[in-house]
Amino acid sequence: MDTLTHILNGFSVCLQPINLWYTFVGVFLGTIIGVLPGIGPSAGIALLIPVTYGMNPTSALIMMAGIYYGTKYGGSTTAILINTPGESASVMTAIDGYQMAKKGRGGAALAISAVGSFIAGTLGVVGLTLFAIPLTSMALKFGPAEYFMLMFFAMTAVSTLAGKSPAKAVIATLIGLMISTIGIDLQSGQPRYTMGVPELQDGVGFVIAVVGLFAIAEVFSQMEDMTKGVRPEIIKLQGRLWFTREEWNLSVRPILRGGVIGFIIGVLPGAGGTIASIMSYVWEKRLSKHPERFGHGAIEGVAGPEAANNSDTAGALVPLLTLGIPGGGATAVMLGAFIMYGIQPGPLLFQNRPDLVWGLVDSMYVGNIMLLILNLPLIGLFVRLLYIPGGMLMALIMAISTIGIYAINGNPVELYFGLLFGVMGYVFRKVDIPVAPLVLSLVLGGIMEQSFRQAMTISGANPGIFVGSTICIVLLALSVLSVLLPFMLPRLKSWREGSANAEA
Amino acid sequence: MHSKASLILGAGIVLVSGAAIVIALDWPLKARLFPLAIGIPVFCMAMAEVLWGLLDPAARSEAMEFRLSDEAQGGVAVRRTLLAVAWMAGFSAAIVLLGFPSAIALLVLCYLRLQGREGWIVSGIFTLVVWALFYTVFDRLLHLPFPAGLVQGWLGL
Numbered sequence: 333m334d335t336l337t338h339i340l341n342g343f344s345v346c347l348q349p350i351n352l353w354y355t356f357v358g359v360f361l362g363t364i365i366g367v368l369p370g371i372g373p374s375a376g377i378a379l380l381i382p383v384t385y386g387m388n389p390t391s392a393l394i395m396m397a398g399i400y401y402g403t404k405y406g407g408s409t410t411a412i413l414i415n416t417p418g419e420s421a422s423v424m425t426a427i428d429g430y431q432m433a434k435k436g437r438g439g440a441a442l443a444i445s446a447v448g449s450f451i452a453g454t455l456g457v458v459g460l461t462l463f464a465i466p467l468t469s470m471a472l473k474f475g476p477a478e479y480f481m482l483m484f485f486a487m488t489a490v491s492t493l494a495g496k497s498p499a500k501a502v503i504a505t506l507i508g509l510m511i512s513t514i515g516i517d518l519q520s521g522q523p524r525y526t527m528g529v530p531e532l533q534d535g536v537g538f539v540i541a542v543v544g545l546f547a548i549a550e551v552f553s554q555m556e557d558m559t560k561g562v563r564p565e566i567i568k569l570q571g572r573l574w575f576t577r578e579e580w581n582l583s584v585r586p587i588l589r590g591g592v593i594g595f596i597i598g599v600l601p602g603a604g605g606t607i608a609s610i611m612s613y614v615w616e617k618r619l620s621k622h623p624e625r626f627g628h629g630a631i632e633g634v635a636g637p638e639a640a641n642n643s644d645t646a647g648a649l650v651p652l653l654t655l656g657i658p659g660g661g662a663t664a665v666m667l668g669a670f671i672m673y674g675i676q677p678g679p680l681l682f683q684n685r686p687d688l689v690w691g692l693v694d695s696m697y698v699g700n701i702m703l704l705i706l707n708l709p710l711i712g713l714f715v716r717l718l719y720i721p722g723g724m725l726m727a728l729i730m731a732i733s734t735i736g737i738y739a740i741n742g743n744p745v746e747l748y749f750g751l752l753f754g755v756m757g758y759v760f761r762k763v764d765i766p767v768a769p770l771v772l773s774l775v776l777g778g779i780m781e782q783s784f785r786q787a788m789t790i791s792g793a794n795p796g797i798f799v800g801s802t803i804c805i806v807l808l809a810l811s812v813l814s815v816l817l818p819f820m821l822p823r824l825k826s827w828r829e830g831s832a833n834a835e836a
Numbered sequence: 837m838h839s840k841a842s843l844i845l846g847a848g849i850v851l852v853s854g855a856a857i858v859i860a861l862d863w864p865l866k867a868r869l870f871p872l873a874i875g876i877p878v879f880c881m882a883m884a885e886v887l888w889g890l891l892d893p894a895a896r897s898e899a900m901e902f903r904l905s906d907e908a909q910g911g912v913a914v915r916r917t918l919l920a921v922a923w924m925a926g927f928s929a930a931i932v933l934l935g936f937p938s939a940i941a942l943l944v945l946c947y948l949r950l951q952g953r954e955g956w957i958v959s960g961i962f963t964l965v966v967w968a969l970f971y972t973v974f975d976r977l978l979h980l981p982f983p984a985g986l987v988q989g990w991l992g993l
Binding site: 499556726727738751763 | 842845849853856859860863864866867870871874875877878881882885916917919920921923924925927928931932936940943944947948951952953954962966970973974982983
């Protein structure tokens with residue numbers, strides 16, 4: 333009953349005019365960020381953090397969440413009309429969406445992607461609403477050792493599932509943890525890796541790091557790829573911006589299945605929207621009576637993956653809000669924003685700030701409706717964004733990035749730190765080291781060390797405490813499994829193929 | 837060239853993590869425990885990556901390939917990247933010298949004219965829009981204090 337009251341109170345928070353406005357701003361900006369190739373949700377949220385300094389935390393977080401799920405809607409437009417995913421999770425949409433557009437069914441592809449995103453996005457938020465309370469009750473039983481193991485699991489899962497090479501992702505995670513130790517150690521008073529620089533005594537500023545790693549690095553990459561005068565070839569929309577009854581009948585099941593797949597994948601750390609949309613596409617192709625249509629403009633190949641990558645965002649917020657553990661880059665940036673406002677996500681947040689949590693969750697129902705309304709009639713406007721010259725966009729990102737860094741303390745030295753992180757993010761991209769695990773460990777590093785010390789103090793320096801409870805053992809087993817999974821899956825696949833061939 | 841860049845990065849990580857371990861050894865136990873627990877695996881992994889690259893040339897080409905843009909040729913891409921770094925460094929220096937409000941207008945105008953090759957009218961209008969956005973959001977709405985640049989100080993303005 334209490335939960336229902338909280339949910340209803342959440343609506344009273346998110347329906348306040350100011351919060352409705354920020355939901356709108358968030359989803360609108362999110363759609364724009366999603367449409368523009370290259371800039372993903374992590375960079376978008378990172379860039380917007382400085383603008384939220386003076387805002388009420390509830391409104392700021394509602395806006396950031398809006399950007400996060402709004403990007404997923406926008407990403408499909410670029411995928412369908414120019415065959416380039418606006419953000420990585422739309423990669424599967426491009427396969428059949430672009431073929432549909434070439435055949436004059438671009439309007440249907442865009443419409444089914446918006447409607448599918450709405451249905452699955454709303455399903456995802458229902459899942460978030462239902463799962464939040466039981467997980468929160470479980471998380472209240474967590475002590476420092478359980479928290480340490482949970483963060484350890486999150487990091488191992490992100491390291492092994494994100495990026496192409498687990499080894500590189502592990503290096504990124506460890507580098508992030510190293511950076512998180514910079515600053516004066518609060519227990520012993522020992523300055524760690526500060527090199528006599530006063531600006532480093534409080535540690536590396538989170539906003540500086542994420543703006544550098546995501547936004548400034550993006551400027552470097554975009555400039556490298558910049559080809560003057562080349563405009564993307566955009567397929568003109570023909571006919572009605574809606575789908576036929578037959579297309580709807582083909583799409584409804586993939587949307588529902590995609591919604592479920594996306595939510596489950598979203599809850600798991602490290603997997604993310606791209607894996608969710610790939611899984612949905614593969615599944616739909618396998619279930620289809622006419623798999624040969626896939627790759628040639630099958631509407632199910634648009635509906636399923638789009639649904640999956642939208643419900644993934646609600647799933648990703650489950651561990652963030654209930655346990656305080658982000659599962660990827662964008663949610664790690666959001667966790668940093670929570671901490672910046674002096675709010676620690678986790679089970680206690682549901683007890684101490686139900687207005688904020690439920691206001692945020694309920695704003696996602698409203699935001700999904702706004703996105704559906706925005707995306708269909710304003711599609712022409714969003715398509716026009718693709719014609720903006722890269723130079724203007726980069727100048728704007730450079731300006732906003734540096735303002736954001738400078739605005740924190742008004743200290744020019746921090747600008748150089750930002751530049752350094754930008755170069756680091758750029759080099760990491762070039763050598764295929766994923767940045768998301770670094771950001772995740774940078775955010776969690778301090779909390780992890782604190783939990784580690786608390787656990788060791790409680791146990792009298794006995795490391796056995798980390799396997800001293802069922803929760804710890806389960807989390808350790810999951811960590812080991814997540815490390816072994818990338819090595820086991822290809823072997824399992826070849827073994828299955830081998831036995832299938834032998835039977836044939 | 838590609839594998840060289842990867843090896844340099846690997847060697848850099850070895851050096852930095854090695855230095856981090858050596859520095860941490862002098863700290864009290866509580867302060868050094870966590871950094872050492874992380875620094876030692878980083879050092880070992882980066883060392884393994886470097887040795888693997890040095891000893892096995894076939895693996896070296898696959899290990900950490902420093903891929904520049906697919907669209908631009910190697911030299912052009914390197915030049916563009918260095919140019920981007922130079923723009924950012926120049927912008928940071930302009931902020932220190934001229935202060936934020938002047939530097940932001942200068943950057944946007946110069947960037948659009950010189951790098952974006954836009955016309956004077958487009959560059960001018962866009963500069964005004966960005967500056968107005970900056971002024972409205974950060975100065976008028978958020979009241980963030982932006983200190984004057986060094987040049988203003990030298991001139992006594």
